[in-house]
Amino acid sequence: MMLHRFERILARLEDALAGVLLAAVLFVITYEMVLRGLFGHSNLWTDELSRVLLVTMVYIGVIGVTRDGGNIKVELIVSALGEKTQKVLVKIVDVLCLVFSLAATWLGIEYVIESIGFGISFAHSNLPFPVWVSQLIVPIAFGMISIRLVLRIAGIGPSEPAPSVEV
Secondary structure (H helix, E strand, O other), X not given: OHHHHHHHHHHHHHHHHHHXXXXXXXXXXXXXXXXXXXXXXXXXXXXXXXXXXXXHHHHHHHHHHHHOOOOOOOHHHHHHOOHHHHHHHHHHHHHHXXXXXXXXXXXXXXXXXXXXXXXOEOOOOOOOOEHHHHHOHHXXXXXXXXXXXXXXXXXOOOOOOOOOOOO
């Protein structure tokens, strides 16, 4: 029961963070467009910051896709399988994704540590933080995806996977 409550709170936090990031991206881009269009002035930092925010938003969005079971599937093959086989296949895919996600988390941590060692900054745009701060999204997001996959493997989360988009 406590894990189910944790899962619901986590889902709300993930969705709220994605919404805040979307609003921030829209604000920064709108600010730059108004500044450039009305006043003929441009800031170097707006392009870089909007890119960092957009990449962060995508990583946070992938956590939600993992939570909702909306990962890419070959529906033609999956739908031809029996229900029990489909459930076993989903568990196998989740375990394989977990292995990948844990590896990406570890490699992301190493990448951030290496960037800290080099002391790289956003020199051309004057963003007031080092590059490694923006790179933190990689290990954080893959760590969260790992948590989501563990919860899915344990049967905690949305009971039905996200509906597929068929063309």
